[in-house]
Structures are given as C-alpha cells and as structure tokens.
Amino acid sequence: AQRVTQPEKLLSVFKGAPVELKCNYSYSGSPELFWYVQYSRQRLQLLLRHISRESIKGFTADLNKGETSFHLKKPFAQEEDSAMYYCALRASNTGKLIFGQGTTLQVKP
Amino acid sequence: DGGITQSPKYLFRKEGQNVTLSCEQNLNHDAMYWYRQDPGQGLRLIYYSQIVNDFQKGDIAEGYSVSREKKESFPLTVTSAQKNPTAFYLCASSARAGLITGGYTFGSGTRLTVV
Numbered sequence: 001a002q003r004v005t006q007p008e009k010l011l012s013v014f015k016g017a018p019v020e021l022k023c024n025y026s027y028s029g030s031p032e033l034f035w036y037v038q039y040s041r042q043r044l045q046l047l048l049r050h051i052s053r054e055s056i057k058g059f060t061a062d063l064n065k066g067e068t069s070f071h072l073k074k075p076f077a078q079e080e081d082s083a084m085y086y087c088a089l090r091a092s093n094t095g096k097l098i099f100g101q102g103t104t105l106q107v108k109p
Numbered sequence: 110d111g112g113i114t115q116s117p118k119y120l121f122r123k124e125g126q127n128v129t130l131s132c133e134q135n136l137n138h139d140a141m142y143w144y145r146q147d148p149g150q151g152l153r154l155i156y157y158s159q160i161v162n163d164f165q166k167g168d169i170a171e172g173y174s175v176s177r178e179k180k181e182s183f184p185l186t187v188t189s190a191q192k193n194p195t196a197f198y199l200c201a202s203s204a205r206a207g208l209i210t211g212g213y214t215f216g217s218g219t220r221l222t223v224v
Binding site: 006009034036043044045046049086088090094095096097098099100101102 | 140142144149150151152153154157159165167199201203205212213215216217218
C-alpha cells in the first residue's frame with residue numbers, strides 16, 4: 001500500500017534550536033518525495049523535492065530508502081518557520097500525490 | 110499572472126443541497142486534483158484528472174462528482190450524499206502526470222460549511 005506517515009502532529013522548539021520533522025513512507029516502486037509548507041493564511045506550496053537535492057530556506061531532506069524515510073531538517077529554527085508541513089509521495093504511474101497527516105511546527109522566541 | 114483560482118472562498122450549504130466548487134488554472138497544466146483537508150487527517154484525494162474528458166476517483170470519492178470538459182477547469186460538486194461535507198477543499202494542478210518535474214500548484218481553497 002502507498003502511505004505517508006508523519007508521526008508528530010505538533011513539534012515545538014525554541015528559536016535557534018535544530019529541527020527534524022519526521023516522514024516515513026510505504027511504496028513499492030521508485031518514490032518521488034516532496035515537502036510542502038503552509039504558512040498562516042497562505043497557500044500550500046512546495047518547499048523542496050528529493051530529486052533536486054536542494055536546500056530551501058535552510059531546510060534539507062535526504063531520502064533514505066533503507067529506512068523508507070524523508071525527514072526534513074534545519075540546523076537553526078527561525079520564528080518564521082512556524083507553519084504546517086506536509087510530506088508527500090508521488091506515485092510515478094499515476095502522478096497523484098499522497099500526503100501525510102501534517103506536522104505543525106511552532107518556533108518559540 | 111499564472112496560477113489557480115478557486116471560488117468561492119467561503120460557501121454555506123443547507124443539508125440536502127448540492128453545491129459546486131470552482132477551480133480554474135491558466136498554467137497549461139494537464140493534470141488537476143481535488144483534495145479535502147481536515148485537521149489531523151492531512152490532505153485526502155477526492156478526484157483527479159490527467160487529461161481533458163477523463164478523471165479517476167481518489168480515496169474518498171463517495172458523495173462527490175467532477176467534470177473535466179476543458180483543460181483549464183475542474184469543478185467539484187459536493188452532493189447531498191456526502192455525509193460530512195463541512196471541510197476545507199483544495200484544488201491543485203501539475204504538469205503532465207508521469208513526468209518527474211515539479212510538484213503541484215495549489216489554489217487558495219474553499220471552506221464549505223453545512224448549516
């Protein structure tokens with residue numbers, strides 16, 4: 001079955017602390033994974049995708065096929081990082097995105 | 110200015126009525142999608158369309174219907190058969206499904222409330 005699991009509903013950290021948002025997936029084929037972010041009163045938008053190996057706003061995510069994980073990390077959290085984060089898996093045969101339940105990141109001053 | 114437009118932003122419906130949510134895109138994207146966003150459940154796929162005049166059911170299609178008569182438009186009808194329609198609905202589009210390109214572009218959403 002195709003599934004994305006984000007085990008934490010809420011992650012609360014202080015400004016300057018490291019952040020790791022967990023994402024695990026279940027997919028039999030070759031996965032394409034994304035992180036999406038939804039800031040308050042804004043649209044859901046793409047943050048980064050694993051095939052680009054990019055760092056956006058200081059965030060990185062590495063695909064670990066052995067552990068079937070795609071955790072999102074940032075070494076030093078900023079208050080403006082507070083948002084809802086969704087991990088998503090794209091099924092290569094249909095193109096549809098399967099989302100996790102989402103994690104709310106709260107960065108306290 | 111390219112993007113996806115969803116309307117209306119807020120919609121109120123009486124029980125037993127059908128309502129239609131609009132989604133229009135000018136990105137020349139082939140694929141379009143409808144998701145429902147509920148607290149604690151993430152985004153769940155209702156319907157998707159990879160090409161004009163074709164669409165497939167997602168994970169929670171019961172009580173919903175769609176059409177894809179034009180590339181730019183993918184309206185969603187919430188029928189009276191949908192048992193719990195109060196939710197936030199998101200429309201999205203992407204370049205041709207199957208191509209490993211960018212992700213989805215999302216609309217700003219429609220909040221539907223049954224009164």
